[in-house]
Amino acid sequence: MDSFETDVVVIGAGLAGLSAARELKRCGVDTAVIEARERVGGRTLNEPIGDGEIIELGGQWVGPTQDHALGLIRDLGLESFPTWNTGRNLFERKGRIRSYEGTIPKVNPVSLAEVGVALKRLNRMAEKIDVNRPWTQAELAAWDSETFATWMGRNTRTAAARDMLRLAIEAVWAAEPEDVSLLHALFYIRSAGTLDLLLDTEGGAQDSRVLGGSHLISERMAAELGDAVHLGFPVRRIRWQRMPGDTGDSPIEIGPHPVTVEADGLTVSARAAVVTLPPALAGRLEYDPPLPAIRDGLTQRMVQGTVVKCHAIYPEPFWRDAGLSGQATSADGPVSVTFDNSPPSGTPGVLLAFLEGNAARQATDLPPAERQRLVLDCLVRLFGPEAATPQRFVDKAWAADEFARGCYGGYLPPGAWLMYGEALRAPVGPLHWAGAETATRWAGYMDGAISSGIRAATEVIGAEALPA
Amino acid sequence: MDSFETDVVVIGAGLAGLSAARELKRCGVDTAVIEARERVGGRTLNEPIGDGEIIELGGQWVGPTQDHALGLIRDLGLESFPTWNTGRNLFERKGRIRSYEGTIPKVNPVSLAEVGVALKRLNRMAEKIDVNRPWTQAELAAWDSETFATWMGRNTRTAAARDMLRLAIEAVWAAEPEDVSLLHALFYIRSAGTLDLLLDTEGGAQDSRVLGGSHLISERMAAELGDAVHLGFPVRRIRWQRMPGDTGDSPIEIGPHPVTVEADGLTVSARAAVVTLPPALAGRLEYDPPLPAIRDGLTQRMVQGTVVKCHAIYPEPFWRDAGLSGQATSADGPVSVTFDNSPPSGTPGVLLAFLEGNAARQATDLPPAERQRLVLDCLVRLFGPEAATPQRFVDKAWAADEFARGCYGGYLPPGAWLMYGEALRAPVGPLHWAGAETATRWAGYMDGAISSGIRAATEVIGAEALPA
Numbered sequence A, B: 001m002d003s004f005e006t007d008v009v010v011i012g013a014g015l016a017g018l019s020a021a022r023e024l025k026r027c028g029v030d031t032a033v034i035e036a037r038e039r040v041g042g043r044t045l046n047e048p049i050g051d052g053e054i055i056e057l058g059g060q061w062v063g064p065t066q067d068h069a070l071g072l073i074r075d076l077g078l079e080s081f082p083t084w085n086t087g088r089n090l091f092e093r094k095g096r097i098r099s100y101e102g103t104i105p106k107v108n109p110v111s112l113a114e115v116g117v118a119l120k121r122l123n124r125m126a127e128k129i130d131v132n133r134p135w136t137q138a139e140l141a142a143w144d145s146e147t148f149a150t151w152m153g154r155n156t157r158t159a160a161a162r163d164m165l166r167l168a169i170e171a172v173w174a175a176e177p178e179d180v181s182l183l184h185a186l187f188y189i190r191s192a193g194t195l196d197l198l199l200d201t202e203g204g205a206q207d208s209r210v211l212g213g214s215h216l217i218s219e220r221m222a223a224e225l226g227d228a229v230h231l232g233f234p235v236r237r238i239r240w241q242r243m244p245g246d247t248g249d250s251p252i253e254i255g256p257h258p259v260t261v262e263a264d265g266l267t268v269s270a271r272a273a274v275v276t277l278p279p280a281l282a283g284r285l286e287y288d289p290p291l292p293a294i295r296d297g298l299t300q301r302m303v304q305g306t307v308v309k310c311h312a313i314y315p316e317p318f319w320r321d322a323g324l325s326g327q328a329t330s331a332d333g334p335v336s337v338t339f340d341n342s343p344p345s346g347t348p349g350v351l352l353a354f355l356e357g358n359a360a361r362q363a364t365d366l367p368p369a370e371r372q373r374l375v376l377d378c379l380v381r382l383f384g385p386e387a388a389t390p391q392r393f394v395d396k397a398w399a400a401d402e403f404a405r406g407c408y409g410g411y412l413p414p415g416a417w418l419m420y421g422e423a424l425r426a427p428v429g430p431l432h433w434a435g436a437e438t439a440t441r442w443a444g445y446m447d448g449a450i451s452s453g454i455r456a457a458t459e460v461i462g463a464e465a466l467p468a
Helices: A015-026 A067-075 A109-126 A138-144 A148-155 A159-173 A182-192 A195-199 A215-228 A293-301 A318-322 A358-364 A368-383 A417-424 A446-462 B015-026 B067-075 B109-126 B138-144 B148-155 B159-173 B182-192 B195-199 B215-228 B293-301 B318-322 B358-364 B368-383 B417-424 B446-462
Strands: A002-005 A008-011 A031-034 A046-050 A053-056 A080-082 A088-093 A096-100 A208-210 A235-240 A259-263 A266-270 A272-275 A286-288 A307-314 A324-330 A335-340 A349-356 A392-397 A431-433 B002-005 B008-011 B031-034 B046-050 B053-056 B080-082 B088-093 B096-100 B208-210 B235-240 B259-263 B266-270 B272-275 B286-288 B307-314 B324-330 B335-340 B349-356 B392-397 B431-433
Touching: A008 A015, A008 A259, A008 A266, A015 A031, A015 A215, A015 A446, A031 A215, A031 A266, A046 A392, A067 A215, A067 A446, A088 A368, A109 A148, A109 A159, A109 A182, A109 A195, A138 A182, A138 A417, A148 A159, A148 A182, A159 A182, A159 A195, A159 A324, A159 A335, A159 A349, A182 A195, A182 A417, A235 A272, A259 A272, A272 A446, A293 A417, A293 B358, A307 A358, A307 A368, A318 A324, A318 A349, A318 A368, A324 A368, A335 A368, A349 A358, A349 A368, A358 A368, A358 A392, A358 B293, A358 B417, A368 A392, A417 B358, A431 A446, B008 B015, B008 B259, B008 B266, B015 B031, B015 B215, B015 B446, B031 B215, B031 B266, B046 B392, B067 B215, B067 B446, B088 B368, B109 B148, B109 B159, B109 B182, B109 B195, B138 B182, B138 B417, B148 B159, B148 B182, B159 B182, B159 B195, B159 B324, B159 B335, B159 B349, B182 B195, B182 B417, B235 B272, B259 B272, B272 B446, B293 B417, B307 B358, B307 B368, B318 B324, B318 B349, B318 B368, B324 B368, B335 B368, B349 B358, B349 B368, B358 B368, B358 B392, B368 B392, B431 B446
Parallel strands: A002 A266, A008 A031, A008 A272, A088 A324, A235 A286, A272 A431, B002 B266, B008 B031, B008 B272, B088 B324, B235 B286, B272 B431
Antiparallel strands: A046 A053, A080 A208, A088 A096, A235 A259, A259 A266, A307 A349, A307 A392, A324 A335, A335 A349, B046 B053, B080 B208, B088 B096, B235 B259, B259 B266, B307 B349, B307 B392, B324 B335, B335 B349
16 A cells, blocks of 8 residues: 655546646646546547547547636647538438527427527526526526426427427437526526627537547646546545634644545555545445535435447548538437547547437446447438448446546536535635636536636645645 | 354344344244444334333334334233324424414415315325235326326415425325425335325324334334344445356356345345335445345335434423324424324423425434434423423434444435336345335335345245255
């Protein structure tokens, strides 16, 4: 069992943890990053597909106003390129496939109008939310009392409009309208700017990709941090001491290292810790002493979304010849959304297909071959018989990954935001919380993960945990 | 580090675990029970208050149709006695306190009628539910798409009726109408029989108590089991092997003990395991290999209710002199419900007060003295100035207990029952699941915990895990 001491121990070498460590290092603070996996990157991951090309099995997109992500990409000497967005998009519903241009499929005008009004209403409601402290806004209670499904049922009349809104929820949260608190959806919308921004390709959250893959962001940060990053050590227990001035048990003597993080095969003592795991997984660590009930209750309630990200790789992007963008949305499922995820050269041709929410829940525990068949059947319906025989099929079911247990991120069901939201970021003694779920700007996105790490680092440096 | 081998290892020495072990022992199966706490009883717990009397800090009531609990009490040579239910009850709302007889407070007739209709509707809806397999009933999807709050808003018009239904939800689930899926409420109602049964004192779920305290049930079972019960060993990790015929990875050789349970200071290998922790806590163990996503997803979604159970102990039950039963319900809070919890002799006088749902969430992390003040203020409003100065005040905030993290039991928010309910009881290889949350009859109650243990034991004995 190795053990050592440092100033700050960061748990998790994803975008949040590495950003925190990078910021701490920049400020001259001795830092160690402890990561369960044998790799950095958390919910981002490259997979080589030959000829120096890669696909991305996790988070991949960046877009305008994601200033932390775009800045970091620049800082690290990386480049972005636009998501392939030329040609006609497809929308499938009730066995019928229509092609269209832009973000909104051409269904019947009544449904289109309903969706338009719903988007405007949601954006307007979201403007009321203080993303920094929504739990102080008692006036939001009604929005936290119902599911998005209930709101949708009240605000749309046509089945086509509801299907389109359902697809929007699935695309953003990898969950169903029944799962998500209306307030959670509004928080997220506000945190990004508008629902349109969340859904859009060009100019929106799916605008651009990172040349060489988003995983390079983490790899380059890890390279800068060198041997401060410790891979393959799943953290199991955090022992901590209350800080001077904390309420609670009678005062105890605080040593210079009030935090001890115990991983399989490694123990690290520090003056403060930054935990970057999503709340659902952070709640599974053992804390000694146990955490306050409000923090524990948050970790019980924030659920990880469910997505299977699938890639079908073909010699060429054959759909482009037919004037198609590769972007499709299907209300018939199980694939809900597709993109052209080919490298900038266009070779090979890569179709990206998402199983999200219930479709992902039903597919995650299936044998891989069955999952592949489900997905290829959809791609054939959408893009024709050529889609049936990819050179290679690669998928990643994030809910089966024991160190993610879901993607894209965490969401709250009704009733939790106002009572438990406060515990998302509030430090507990020398323990600080980061991760995409704790962000106020672009919560749940790579950008939010990065900014959360920097925020936690700033918090630690400012805290009494680190007297000069 | 001690270690040994047995046939079946049971995790948790609450009513479920001890019932499972008792049934296994009865069938001649070698069994060990591993318990994190230094005591048995799980979410039941006696506290001595002098002169041989006790109060119960956890589950305490039994009632008609709880045949497993009543039978076990008889088997163990214990006796029950009726909950004190003589005198007038109180109902407080908007600063006004009314007294009444029976279960339903005398508010305005319109609200009373609304509540009556709502209860009838809920009972009728609940009849549609197959408590054994609600996840196969796709026709229930609409009921799982909304919170109880949404249903309540649609089915009542008066604020008084909504307040009364809110109190009912708080009393049964220790959660708010906003938290709970309508389908979850209906499942629970069906599992008990009717909502009236859940709410009633005489003839209902609060009908009777155990002489000497409900904790004796576990203590007597533990005494029968002798040194098969191992206290003070928090389980952290379960290593298991897939069973023959399981889908999954390529076949491996299954040893005679495909399960190894690792606790702090103790390792037990067995042919099968029964995990009796509530899903939220069972999900925090490490499983090697990791569990299927559907089981993990269930543990992410099933939340523990939040209750602080408070006892104010007085020389005599002074409220009886005023013709009061000690039962009160308050829409003004934070105490939502009270009972006369005096021992059968009537001395000392014990007022039991519950903080439930949001009130409990706000009170759990408070210093004990503040919590006491909050509660006594309510008792003074309800029962007069004598209530201000108990001889002793004892409370238990179950959400702060690291081995419970909530009470009374687990509930599901919308969207989870149909997709994840199947994983509540479905064994995973040699791992079997018990606990009050897994019961089909009186789910969440002591009766359900007991029957779940017996069911799991039967399952284990029938499984290939235990060839003769």
